[in-house]
Amino acid sequence: MSNLSGIAASSGIAIAKAYKLAIPDLSFEKKKVESTDEEINRLEEALTISKEELEKIKTHARTSLGDEHAEIFSAHLLVLSDPELINPIKDKISNDNVNAEVALDETAQMFIDMFEGMENEYMRERAADIKDVTKRVMAHLLNVSFPNPALINEEVIVIAEDLTPSDTAQLDKQFVKGFTTNIGGRTSHSAIMARSLEIPAVVGTKKITEVVEEGDIIIVDGIDGDVIINPSEDELTTYKQKHADFEKQKQVWAKLKDEPSISADGTQVELVANIGTPNDIEGVLNNGGEGVGLYRTEFLYMGKSELPTEDEQFEAYKSVLEQMKDKPVVVRTLDIGGDKELDYLDLPEEMNPFLGFRAIRLCLERDDIFRTQLRALLRASTFGNLKIMFPMIATLDEFRAAKTMLLEEKDRLTNDGVEVSNDIEIGIMVEIPSTAVIARQFAKEVDFFSIGTNDLIQYTLAADRMNERVSYLYQPYHPAILNLVHNVIEAAHAEGKWAGMCGEMAGDSIAIPILLGLGLDEFSMSATSILPARTQIRDLNKEELASFKEQLLGMNTANEVEAFIRAKTNQ
Numbered sequence: 001m002s003n004l005s006g007i008a009a010s011s012g013i014a015i016a017k018a019y020k021l022a023i024p025d026l027s028f029e030k031k032k033v034e035s036t037d038e039e040i041n042r043l044e045e046a047l048t049i050s051k052e053e054l055e056k057i058k059t060h061a062r063t064s065l066g067d068e069h070a071e072i073f074s075a076h077l078l079v080l081s082d083p084e085l086i087n088p089i090k091d092k093i094s095n096d097n098v099n100a101e102v103a104l105d106e107t108a109q110m111f112i113d114m115f116e117g118m119e120n121e122y123m124r125e126r127a128a129d130i131k132d133v134t135k136r137v138m139a140h141l142l143n144v145s146f147p148n149p150a151l152i153n154e155e156v157i158v159i160a161e162d163l164t165p166s167d168t169a170q171l172d173k174q175f176v177k178g179f180t181t182n183i184g185g186r187t188s189h190s191a192i193m194a195r196s197l198e199i200p201a202v203v204g205t206k207k208i209t210e211v212v213e214e215g216d217i218i219i220v221d222g223i224d225g226d227v228i229i230n231p232s233e234d235e236l237t238t239y240k241q242k243h244a245d246f247e248k249q250k251q252v253w254a255k256l257k258d259e260p261s262i263s264a265d266g267t268q269v270e271l272v273a274n275i276g277t278p279n280d281i282e283g284v285l286n287n288g289g290e291g292v293g294l295y296r297t298e299f300l301y302m303g304k305s306e307l308p309t310e311d312e313q314f315e316a317y318k319s320v321l322e323q324m325k326d327k328p329v330v331v332r333t334l335d336i337g338g339d340k341e342l343d344y345l346d347l348p349e350e351m352n353p354f355l356g357f358r359a360i361r362l363c364l365e366r367d368d369i370f371r372t373q374l375r376a377l378l379r380a381s382t383f384g385n386l387k388i389m390f391p392m393i394a395t396l397d398e399f400r401a402a403k404t405m406l407l408e409e410k411d412r413l414t415n416d417g418v419e420v421s422n423d424i425e426i427g428i429m430v431e432i433p434s435t436a437v438i439a440r441q442f443a444k445e446v447d448f449f450s451i452g453t454n455d456l457i458q459y460t461l462a463a464d465r466m467n468e469r470v471s472y473l474y475q476p477y478h479p480a481i482l483n484l485v486h487n488v489i490e491a492a493h494a495e496g497k498w499a500g501m502c503g504e505m506a507g508d509s510i511a512i513p514i515l516l517g518l519g520l521d522e523f524s525m526s527a528t529s530i531l532p533a534r535t536q537i538r539d540l541n542k543e544e545l546a547s548f549k550e551q552l553l554g555m556n557t558a559n560e561v562e563a564f565i566r567a568k569t570n571q
Contacts, residue, residue, distance in 0.1 A: 002228075002229045003228055004207070005205070005227075006206075006208075006225050007184070007185055007191075007225055008186075008202060008221070008224060009184070009190070009191035009195070009222065010191060010194035010195045010198075010200055010201040010222045010526075011246070012223070012243075012246060013200060013221055013242050014200040014222070015218070015231075015239060016178070017156055017157070017216065018157055018216045018217075019158050019176075020212065021149055021158050021160040022160060022161065026142060028101040028105075028141075029099075030102045031102070032097050033093075033099050039098075039100045040093055040094070040100070042141060043090065043141070045140070046100070047080055053151070054076050054080070055077070056151055057151060058074060075129050076129055076132060080137070085107070089104055089107045090103075092107055100141050101141050104138060104141065105134075105138070111127070111130055112130050112131055115127035152172065152176060153175060155175055157179060157218040158171065158179035158180075159180060160181050161181065161183060162190060163179065173197045173199050177200070177220075178194075178199050180201065180202045180203070180218070180220050180227050181203045182209055183203070183206075183468060184203035184204050186203075191203050192274070192276075192526070194222075195529070198283060198527070200222030201222050202221065202225050202226065202227050206468070208227060216229055219239045252535075253531035256534050257286075257287070261523075263516060263538065264538060264540060265543050267516070267542035267543075270522040270523070271289065271290055271533055271534055272289055272290050272291040272328070272500075272523070273293065273530060274293060274294040274502055274525060274526060275294070275527075276296045277299050278320050281319075285323070286527075287531055288530050289327075290327060290328075291324065291385075292324060292328070292330060293502050294332055294524050295329060295331040295332060296332060297331060297334055300312070300313060301334065311376075313373060313376035313377075314379050314380050318379075321381075321383040324385070325384065326384065328385045330427070330502075330524070331386065332389050332390075332502075333370070333373055333389070333391065334359070334363055334373055335359045336358065336362060337356060337361075360392045360402060363402070364401055364405075370402075374388075378410055379418060379420070381421035386424050387424065387426075387447075388424060388427070389429055389450055390402045390427075390428050391429045392429065392432065393428040396441060399442065425448055428442065428446050430452065430488050431452035431459070432456070433459055436451075436456065436484040439488045443491040443492050443497055448499065449497070449499045449500065450500045451503060453503025455503075456484065457478070457503075460484065461473045461475065475558040476504075476508060478561075479552075479556065479557070479558070479561065482518070483553055485501070485518060485520075486518050486549070489520055492521075498522060499519075499520060500520070500521060500522030500523070501515065501524060504525070507526060507530075509532070509571060510562055512533055512536055512540075513540055513569050514565060516540055517542065517545030517546045518549060548564070552564065552565075
């Protein structure tokens with residue numbers, strides 16, 4: 001038995017055996033072989049097993065993620081059947097008397113280098129396909145297990161260094177009961193996806209992959225951030241009871257599912273959800289969400305081999321709007337760059353991608369991509385209550401340019417006889433300090449603000465939120481952050497506009513009383529945080545909290561703010 005602590009990223013208790021999601025060691029020795037026929041047979045066997053795996057993954061992807069995602073695996077199967085790749089590997093074994101690993105590695109690398117050097121985008125994509133499938137074949141030649149998250153068919157806890165969005169997209173919550181990682185924080189993509197999937201998660205344990213063996217029994221405590229490895233009987237009993245208690249608490253919260261979000265002194269706010277795909281809407285409605293405060297559209301672009309078409313996007317947006325009926329849906333336009341890359345977009349390597357060519361900056365330059373998305377959104381606008389917001393806005397000129405493109409596309413569609421809503425609010429994410437500082441100027445032109453605290457905090461305190469060594473500087477309650485948030489809310493209200501928040505801070509139990517006192521109108525959070533937040537807000541007195549505003553804004557440290565709020569709200 002051993003114990004690790006990390007960051008509680010998604011609430012709940014999960015108990016299951018460990019499934020290590022890691023690329024195995026694929027190193028090998030170069031050998032001269034006596035029987036080249038035996039080596040070719042080994043290669044054939046590895047190819048056959050790899051094809052069988054890919055067929056299963058393709059079927060799973062089609063069922064859970066749709067035809068488009070499944071096509072990635074069709075491309076991989078084509079590579080494994082391509083004589084132009086396979087025959088040279090066999091020839092190298094025969095001619096050079098080398099083991100299959102050497103022949104596979106050297107031949108694949110030759111093709112990868114050749115394809116990567118081509119200008120044709122399709123051919124460059126072939127290089128990525130060859131890399132992926134030859135890793136799989138190599139693993140089978142070396143007789144080491146290759147992780148396939150899409151093929152998990154028993155109850156497990158996933159153990160990983162980190163989880164990419166495409167990894168988490170392949171997880172089936174029927175079998176994946178929870179996960180735990182070495183790195184990450186509450187705002188990392190893996191944590192956000194865990195809350196969308198409603199599975200317990202503990203991230204940032206630093207060494208979970210080192211201390212856990214495949215098949216170990218693991219307890220993930222997503223409430224307190226603990227991971228128990230091979231627990232004792234007493235610990236199992238304790239955590240089974242904790243799990244039962246948590247499920248009972250969820251039933252109490254569920255009674256507020258259809259109730260409004262009103263403070264003890266009668267102030268009503270909106271509690272809405274952050275989502276990544278149309279599949280997340282069921283969770284929003286089941287958890288009493290009053291709308292969608294952030295639809296992250298980049299998941300439409302990820303895990304694919306090409307840009308989504310206008311029609312594909314239209315269907316996704318229409319689905320979300322129809323499911324939410326007349327409830328508000330705030331859609332964020334494409335936010336790619338920084339830590340979110342697309343293999344098929346040949347973006348330049350950057351020294352500091354978080355401060356680089358990303359989000360609205362990319363969209364304004366690549367207006368072919370941007371206009372396609374805007375048209376799809378406009379076409380979908382008649383199916384519900386759509387609001388559009390632009391991410392990463394640093395200047396008024398950027399907002400004006402993006403809004404101009406939106407209105408141009410609206411005119412084009414209208415002229416073509418396509419019906420478009422005339423009630424679309426256009427807003428911005430406030431995640432850059434300069435925008436928060438001159439919020440008064442922006443408030444005259446935008447219809448609403450949504451404060452993206454995940455980035456606003458890291459930019460204000462100059463601390464990369466994914467860097468463990470400076471994670472102590474990720475301080476949502478820092479007086480500088482509170483003053484910026486206050487400035488944005490005041491600016492919005494001065495112009496008769498509303499202000500929301502879609503960063504993780506919006507669902508934080510310490511931050512909620514502060515934000516209520518500052519006058520925030522809309523709190524957008526993970527769906528599973530909505531009912532606990534509604535329960536908390538019903539016990540809070542907004543006027544009393546507002547009376548502490550000046551005191552809070554004048555404090556010196558985040559610790560002072562937290563201690564003050566804990567004392568006032570008995571947390």
